[in-house]
Amino acid sequence: MNSNQNQTRVEAERAASTKLAPLQQVRKFVRKNLVATITATIGGSLLLTGASTWNIWNIYNGFQSTVTKQVELQKNSGQSLYIGQILSYSVKLSATTGDPKWEALYRKSEPELDRIIKQVMADVPPAISAEASKTDEVNQKLIAIETEVFKLVRQGKKAEAMQLLFGAEYSRLDQIYYSGTAKVLEKIDLSIKQQLQDYQRQLLLAMTISGVTLPILIGIWILVLSAVRDYIRDRQIAQAELQQSQASLSSLNAALQTESAVREQQEAMVRLASEQLQQDIGDLLDVVCEIESGDFTVQAQVNDRATGLVGDTLNRLIEELGRTLRQVAETAYRVDANSKTQKEMAATVAQSTSKQAEEIQQMLQLTRNVRQSAQNNMEQLNVTNRSLVTLKSSVAEGQGTISSLDRDINILQAGSDRIVQEVKTLGEFVGLADRFVLDQSEIVTQTQILALNASLVAARAAEQRDPKLFAAVAREFESIATQVSQLAQQTNEGLTNLEQRSTQIHKVVSSVDADVQRLGGLVTTFTQGVKQASDVFETVQSVTERAVESGDRVSTASQRIVGAADSTSIAIESISSLSQQITDRSQDAQKLGDRLNILSTELLENIQVFKLPEVLPVGTNSSDFPESAALEVAV
Incomplete structure (x- = not known):
């Protein structure tokens, strides 16, 4: 309330x-x-x-x-x-x-x-x-x-x-x-x-x-x-x-006193049950002491009281512990054997890793040699590329020179054509001179005839009545005839000289014409040679360009080889470090195997203290358990 x-x-x-x-x-x-x-x-x-x-x-x-x-x-x-x-x-x-x-x-x-x-x-x-x-x-x-x-x-x-x-x-x-x-x-x-x-x-x-x-x-x-x-x-x-x-x-206190009397009676009954329980607990404690001493063959008493259930549970626990300890002993022997095998495998792995490390070092040295060779090839290719570039520039200069020479040859060809034309003109002039000589020869002949006629006229005039007048006329005609005759002689001599020179000019023109024709043939031949040289230079230039491109590709390939060699070297170094780590892990595995062997030995020594039942655990093969170990555990 x-x-x-x-x-x-x-x-x-x-x-x-x-x-x-x-x-x-x-x-x-x-x-x-x-x-x-x-x-x-x-x-x-x-x-x-x-x-x-x-x-x-x-x-x-x-x-x-x-x-x-x-x-x-x-x-x-x-x-x-x-x-x-x-x-x-x-x-x-x-x-x-x-x-x-x-x-x-x-x-x-x-x-x-x-x-x-x-x-x-x-x-x-x-x-x-x-x-x-x-x-x-x-x-x-x-x-x-x-x-x-x-x-x-x-x-x-x-x-x-x-x-x-x-x-x-x-x-x-x-x-x-x-x-x-x-x-x-x-x-x-x-x-x-x-x-x-x-x-x-x-x-x-x-x-x-x-x-x-x-x-x-x-x-x-x-x-x-x-x-x-x-x-x-x-x-x-x-x-x-x-x-x-x-x-x-x-x-409330009065009510509690009444209830306390009832509780005293109940306590008497509980005391009897407690004494029986203490006795059962004493038996269980004895069993527990035996278990603590290592005896797993002991069995607790089973009755219809609550302690009977505890005893039955304790018996099952003892059986399970015995079975577990036998399995632990078996596992310890197996671990001992496996640790020895693992130790041997670790030693083998360490030896293999050492050999692998030596081979990796050799591969690394070979990779370095490849890299050095690739670098040398790349340097030689660079020198070759520079030479090809120089050759390319020289070819370009040669092509320029040939083009200039071709232009000069064209000019020479044009000059040769003009010379041929002039020679033809000179030949025509010589022909005109020949006709002039012929005309002059006819004129000389006519002059000589005229002089002769004048002499005849002078002779007839001398025979006329007026001897003085005719004598004067005759003298004049005679002098004229003499002069005409002298002029005709001089003209004849000049024509002779002109004819001789015309003959020489004919010979010279013929030889010049022959020389010009030969020069034209030589110019034509040289022009063909220049064209062939130009074609050769173009071929050399294309070949040089292809060689430069090939050199660039080879240089790129060499650089890729160097890069691949570097990558390979890095990978091999990584493999080498990994091999070293494997060696270290193998050594650690050997040490761990030694420690595991020691621990398994100590575990076997500790398990030998326990007294176990002779019955093998369920599912355990007796052939997998060493006979000596079974005897030691059973002792």
Whole structure:
């Protein structure tokens, strides 16, 4: 009944939890994880409080140290200005009066100024340190000039000291020193203001964080306290329910006492059965001890109790174990024999692999020789191809020369034809000359006849009455006849010479004609020879081109042979490495056979410990099992 009430209440709480507001869900989560929530709240509160306290304390310490440091810087900077004025006035008064007490005051104040400047440079930030270093350098230069002034004053050279002291260099350095010191003070003030602003921002941030976290902590603590109050109320309700449960348990206790008496009777019966069971278990344990000692011939007792079923199962297990061990012994002997055979086979394989490796090395060397021969052939083919290319170019040049010679022969043939034509023209001219000679011969004959007639006329005229006139006419005709006769003689002589020359020209023209005809025959023969040579060159060119193509194909084939030789070499090397791996595996197989032989021997020695039944397992051939092994196992 209580369980039903609890289940109903749990279901009601589950139904109500789906309708709770977010705040109520948070309160429920806090009540469910109250201890963890209280621990987290206390830890978070302590953490936030500690962080805020540490932050404020850190800001306070930083602010205090910064203010102290900056005040010290301002104080030191002011002292540096004050001591600098003292040093400046001491130098000027010493140069003016020559009193040594001013130099003593200067020497007394100078170390203090150096100490203050070094302290300022050590305390200032890096941004101000550069300006302070420049000011210190200017100060050192001023000190050097002032030391020189004191030296001149001690030597009694006041005028030179005053001139050096009131010179432009000293005034410039003094102005730089004071302006640099003023800049340092200004930067220090600016740094102080910036740091104060930073601390103000940090303090404001810390106060803001504290102001934000305080309401959160208050809300969390309100939730925690509310959860604690609800927890106390639930504890009171649970205590009332517990008291009610105790009353119910008292009634249940009485019922349990009655049931316990019944259980005691049942325990007595169980005790008797347990004693019998312990006895049976003792027998079974004895059988198990015999089995542990290696005796597989023992048999457990079988009865009608539960232990009888266990004994029967144990007997079958003993039989199966005996059969299994006999099979293991048989297998061990077979493994021993097979391991020896495998060892011998591995040795044979190793020897064969070694021979194969040697043959592979020989094949590899032969492949390398083939590759070298192919490379040599390829190089020779390259040389042959280059020679063929040269021959091809020479043939092309020869063809060009033959073409040029053919053109020249054509020109010569045309010239020969023109010579033949000119010879024919010359022959015709000689024929005309012959006809001219004949005509001139007739003219000479007619002239001679005319001269003769003139002589006759002159003779008849001489016979006329007027002898003087006719004598003159006769003399004139006689002179004319004489001249005509002389001219006829000269013409006859010229014609004779012309006839002789015409005869010579006939002979020359005949010989030239014969020579031209022979030259034409030679030109024709040479032309045929040139054509034959051109045909031969074309044949040589085609043969050369085919030879070049064949050389290229042979070179390609040689390259393929080289590639095939390389591939064969790589394959043979792979085979060699594979043979080496086979050799290694054979050696490993030999080692494995040795180990297997050792393991089989150890297994046989271990099996000899057991005492097995003499009956062979079902399906086992006795001929496959060594007789000695059977005897050893049966012992």
